[in-house]
Amino acid sequence: xxxxxxxxxxxxxxxxxxxxxxxxxxxxxxxxxxxxxxxxxxxxxxxxxxxxxxxxxxxxxxxxxxxxxxxxxxxxxxxxxxxxxxxxxxxxxxxxxxxxxxxxxxxxxx
Amino acid sequence: xxxxxxxxxxxxxxxxxxxxxxxxxxxxxxxxxxxxxxxxxxxxxxxxxxxxxxxxxxxxxxxxxxxxxxxxxxxxxxxxxxxxxxxxxxxxxxxxxxxxxxxxxxxxxxxxxxxxxxxx
Numbered sequence: 001x002x003x004x005x006x007x008x009x010x011x012x013x014x015x016x017x018x019x020x021x022x023x024x025x026x027x028x029x030x031x032x033x034x035x036x037x038x039x040x041x042x043x044x045x046x047x048x049x050x051x052x053x054x055x056x057x058x059x060x061x062x063x064x065x066x067x068x069x070x071x072x073x074x075x076x077x078x079x080x081x082x083x084x085x086x087x088x089x090x091x092x093x094x095x096x097x098x099x100x101x102x103x104x105x106x107x108x109x110x
Numbered sequence: 111x112x113x114x115x116x117x118x119x120x121x122x123x124x125x126x127x128x129x130x131x132x133x134x135x136x137x138x139x140x141x142x143x144x145x146x147x148x149x150x151x152x153x154x155x156x157x158x159x160x161x162x163x164x165x166x167x168x169x170x171x172x173x174x175x176x177x178x179x180x181x182x183x184x185x186x187x188x189x190x191x192x193x194x195x196x197x198x199x200x201x202x203x204x205x206x207x208x209x210x211x212x213x214x215x216x217x218x219x220x221x222x223x224x225x226x227x228x229x230x
Contacts, residue, residue, distance in 0.1 A: 099216060
């Protein structure tokens with residue numbers, strides 16, 4: 001059970017769109033549409049932004065969207081805002097009743 | 111609204127057992143959901159530790175399974191984590207979460223986290 005692979009950092013300017021990738025294997029991301037995404041502001045607990053691949057919890061902006069292709073899941077943030085600057089983590093079902101997280105991506109809004 | 115609050119010692123000696131409690135308010139654990147623990151070493155990423163179903167089924171991270179016990183006390187509306195034989199590598203912020211479902215998600219509502227340091 002290895003951690004999912006995310007880019008260490010991404011950046012974008014206000015108003016732009018960015019995409020954060022989360023690469024796993026055919027045993028986790030590739031086999032199930034069960035990826036969730038979390039936003040973590042400095043010193044705060046993670047906040048659920050996307051679950052079951054593309055669903056948004058109540059209260060989460062529709063600027064956040066999730067998708068998957070093969071063994072890679074993606075989080076897209078459109079209309080980037082300064083408040084989106086945070087760390088983002090993906091999480092996937094990894095089989096045999098276990099979960100695995102990605103290493104995290106630091107989003108910088110330029 | 112639903113709130114989760116972690117509690118326990120902030121300092122644990124090497125080789126001893128780390129014990130944490132998560133107290134839930136605004137929702138009865140016995141009503142449903144999976145409940146779980148996730149940790150985050152300083153400056154590092156998240157790691158799922160364990161989950162428990164409201165009726166008692168347990169699920170563990172294979173890399174920690176031999177040292178971890180998760181349990182639930184519905185009368186107190188709490189669930190607990192015990193991690194034995196701790197080392198410095200277990201130093202982390204420990205979070206508890208609702209709907210920490212081992213089949214799908216790390217959780218929809220998280221506690222604020224509690225820092226645990228392993229040191230003599």
